[in-house]
Amino acid sequence: MPLEPAICLCNATASLGGRPVLGGIDLKVERGEVVALLGANGSGKSTTVRAVVGQVPLTSGGIELFGAPIHRFKQWQRIGYVPQRSTAASGVPASVREVVASGRLSRTRLRPLGRGDRAAVDRALELVGMRGHARDSVNQLSGGQHQRVLIARALAGEPELLIMDEPLAGVDLASQRILADALREQVAEGTSVLLVLHELGPLQPLIDRTVVLKSGLVEKIYGRSEARDAAAVHDLACHPHPDPESEPDRTGLLT
Numbered sequence: 001m002p003l004e005p006a007i008c009l010c011n012a013t014a015s016l017g018g019r020p021v022l023g024g025i026d027l028k029v030e031r032g033e034v035v036a037l038l039g040a041n042g043s044g045k046s047t048t049v050r051a052v053v054g055q056v057p058l059t060s061g062g063i064e065l066f067g068a069p070i071h072r073f074k075q076w077q078r079i080g081y082v083p084q085r086s087t088a089a090s091g092v093p094a095s096v097r098e099v100v101a102s103g104r105l106s107r108t109r110l111r112p113l114g115r116g117d118r119a120a121v122d123r124a125l126e127l128v129g130m131r132g133h134a135r136d137s138v139n140q141l142s143g144g145q146h147q148r149v150l151i152a153r154a155l156a157g158e159p160e161l162l163i164m165d166e167p168l169a170g171v172d173l174a175s176q177r178i179l180a181d182a183l184r185e186q187v188a189e190g191t192s193v194l195l196v197l198h199e200l201g202p203l204q205p206l207i208d209r210t211v212v213l214k215s216g217l218v219e220k221i222y223g224r225s226e227a228r229d230a231a232a233v234h235d236l237a238c239h240p241h242p243d244p245e246s247e248p249d250r251t252g253l254l255t
């Protein structure tokens, strides 16, 4: 019998600040599948993934994680989440290794890290090319290195489902390629992935389906062979003539 999908959203609606933001999203991520969410600013991509990780309640519809309704789902250690525009620097001095090791907490609880935990941390650092920076303070990292550390933190938990909101934002092409390689290895091991992206970049060959959102609804779904078309359509729709004067569509409440 096939396993239940890693994520299943059924006619999901959500409101923020009293305004409807998701208008009835249907979205599935099958086991081992890599799904990219594309769409213009404000189309509802982050809200969709935040609903999936339980940070935004639905007003109607449902979400199932690994076959369980989200309100009954308890196995959050199976999920690695990299939020949008988050920071590894918390104000207290912490090394890259310490931040990545914190990704094991959902598995170790208060138990000290064992050999298996340390191996998972080393592997995550290696995967994102940060092993040589393990002792560095996170406060000294560049934006791209910072993002790699946050992804390593999620990978250290050995998640079966990885959810990343704009993992390539502010990451140069060399780092994007390192992240693509890391993700490829993870996917080869069977991890399911939901990614919010603005462009597919080096991740494109990994993506099985691209779901384009518009105004809180699924506008179009592209299969693997159409990913290039999806990226092209998205580029035309979302970046037609960049206006340096325009204000980004942000409330600032999510930062």
Ligand SMILES: Nc1ncnc2c1ncn2[C@@H]1O[C@H](COP(=O)(O)OP(=O)(O)OP(=O)(O)O)[C@@H](O)[C@H]1O
Binding pocket: 016, 017, 021, 039, 040, 041, 042, 043, 044, 045, 046, 047, 048, 249, 250, 251, 253, 254
């Ligand atoms: N905390 C909030 N309170 C009120 N409205 C919000 C809040 N967060 C987001 N919104 C609104 O919800 C809509 C969807 O936002 P969301 O962040 O999901 O879009 P997005 O597709 O991820 O955009 P971006 O590409 O800019 O990250 C936007 O109109 C946004 O202004």
